[in-house]
Amino acid sequence: METAPLETLELPDGRHLLVFADGREVVTGVWRPHPHPVAGWEWLGGHRTRPRAAARRARAVATAPSAADGRAVALLESLLDAEQRRDYRRTGGFWVATPFGPVRLGRLYALVHRPIRRPDHEHVLCVVPHAHRELPLADIWTNLLLTLAVEPLEFFRVARLQQVRRRR
Amino acid sequence: MGTMRILDHTGDTTITWSVDDAESVAAAARVFDRLTRERKIPFARPAGAPAADAERIRTFDATADEIVWVRPVAGG
Numbered sequence: 074m075e076t077a078p079l080e081t082l083e084l085p086d087g088r089h090l091l092v093f094a095d096g097r098e099v100v101t102g103v104w105r106p107h108p109h110p111v112a113g114w115e116w117l118g119g120h121r122t123r124p125r126a127a128a129r130r131a132r133a134v135a136t137a138p139s140a141a142d143g144r145a146v147a148l149l150e151s152l153l154d155a156e157q158r159r160d161y162r163r164t165g166g167f168w169v170a171t172p173f174g175p176v177r178l179g180r181l182y183a184l185v186h187r188p189i190r191r192p193d194h195e196h197v198l199c200v201v202p203h204a205h206r207e208l209p210l211a212d213i214w215t216n217l218l219l220t221l222a223v224e225p226l227e228f229f230r231v232a233r234l235q236q237v238r239r240r241r
Numbered sequence: 242m243g244t245m246r247i248l249d250h251t252g253d254t255t256i257t258w259s260v261d262d263a264e265s266v267a268a269a270a271r272v273f274d275r276l277t278r279e280r281k282i283p284f285a286r287p288a289g290a291p292a293a294d295a296e297r298i299r300t301f302d303a304t305a306d307e308i309v310w311v312r313p314v315a316g317g
């Protein structure tokens with residue numbers, strides 16, 4: 074018999090994230106257009122208006138790694154320690170230690186911070202480099218990684234708090 | 242040989258210099274000054290060192306192995 078979720082979180086796009094006691098996470102519902110959380114900005118790629126099959130074909134072309142992506146990933150990986158590199162290659166994200174608690178890079182506009190002062194909570198932050206949309210994604214992580222590692226005060230000074238949630 | 246890496250749409254643009262070549266050092270110093278005026282932020286690191294070993298620099302250091310230029314960050 075299916076167990077009831079431990080927690081249900083409403084996502085910004087109208088869907089729901091169900092968190093179960095055994096660690097499973099399930100997203101339910103239908104995506105709907107929604108505004109970008111940063112005032113004045115738009116989502117990369119815009120909203121989907123084409124039929125699904127056409128969108129899939131287009132995505133297959135668009136997601137092929139470019140030379141710029143390759144350079145950006147190589148630079149980023151050269152700045153990671155061994156554990157961060159393993160994590161990045163496996164999950165696309167990694168933790169960065171700071172005096173204020175670790176921050177996870179890997180999900181644009183939704184960076185998880187585990188504050189030292191609130192060990193049972195997580196903060197979801199939005200921080201991006203200036204004109205970040207012209208950078209390959211790995212360059213964005215390089216930018217945020219160096220800022221966090223060397224000048225964490227500046228990172229937290231500008232960070233926008235999106236959500237506070239209980240740690241799982 | 243020192244290297245500057247400036248994050249951009251190509252991944253990064255690389256500028257190199259050699260401490261034995263005064264002209265290349267002067268050219269790199271000019272790029273450093275220009276990027277500083279553009280409010281970009283330089284972090285120096287020993288060759289191959291992780292981000293935790295990087296340091297923010299304020300003036301051009303011709304003895305640095307690598308200088309990575311990043312952009313100011315902002316929240317929403």
